[in-house]
Amino acid sequence: MRRNEEYRFCPRCGGELERRQVKKGEPERLVCRRCGFVFYLDPKIAACTIIEVEGKIVLLRRAIHPALGSWVIPGGFVDLGETVPGAAVRETREEASVNVTLGPLVGIYSYPDVSVVIVVYEAVIVGGTPAAGDESSELGLFEPSGIPWQSLAFASTSDALRDYLKGRHPGTIHS
Ligand SMILES: [Zn+2]
Numbered sequence: 001m002r003r004n005e006e007y008r009f010c011p012r013c014g015g016e017l018e019r020r021q022v023k024k025g026e027p028e029r030l031v032c033r034r035c036g037f038v039f040y041l042d043p044k045i046a047a048c049t050i051i052e053v054e055g056k057i058v059l060l061r062r063a064i065h066p067a068l069g070s071w072v073i074p075g076g077f078v079d080l081g082e083t084v085p086g087a088a089v090r091e092t093r094e095e096a097s098v099n100v101t102l103g104p105l106v107g108i109y110s111y112p113d114v115s116v117v118i119v120v121y122e123a124v125i126v127g128g129t130p131a132a133g134d135e136s137s138e139l140g141l142f143e144p145s146g147i148p149w150q151s152l153a154f155a156s157t158s159d160a161l162r163d164y165l166k167g168r169h170p171g172t173i174h175s
Contacts, residue, residue, distance in 0.1 A: 012037045044116045047088035048075025048156075049123035050106060050164045051096070051130075056141035057161070058096055058130055059148075063137040067153035071140065073120065073160065088121050095135060099127035107163045109156035118156040122164065144169040 015034025
């Protein structure tokens with residue numbers, strides 16, 4: 001999603017896009033040759049939660065690409081018009097089948113080579129029984145000392161779990 005070449009035509013008028021320096025000191029942008037529309041490529045936002053059931057952390061095994069078969073925390077993309085906390089609650093309901101109340105922010109994770117900014121909250125289950133939704137093949141409950149670090153889906157998954165465990169279960173991280 002970083003490569004500007006993936007977008008060839010103006011979403012406004014259908015004209016051809018070209019790479020051009022719009023403002024000195026900024027990266028080249030995609031600009032429409034016909035109407036001048038500047039197609040800014042912005043990061044997407046994802047909202048996720050870390051939840052525990054009797055001291056064990058809820059992880060989902062992905063049944064979709066990318067990272068099929070790897071474990072993630074519940075979460076997904078924020079829709080336009082939705083709040084970030086609202087998306088975290090909705091995605092957790094869709095993916096882990098539970099209603100949650102959000103707790104403190106665990107962190108905000110961004111990487112130069114990743115087109116998504118990931119916002120992660122602690123959350124507490126207030127209704128439902130954890131079960132995998134349709135984007136997952138399995139829901140797992142992991143002791144803090146038994147997190148499958150080698151099989152986590154994304155850098156943000158590891159980084160968020162590490163930050164969470166440092167605060168909540170000190171002594172379980174050995175890195
Ligand atoms: Zn145009």
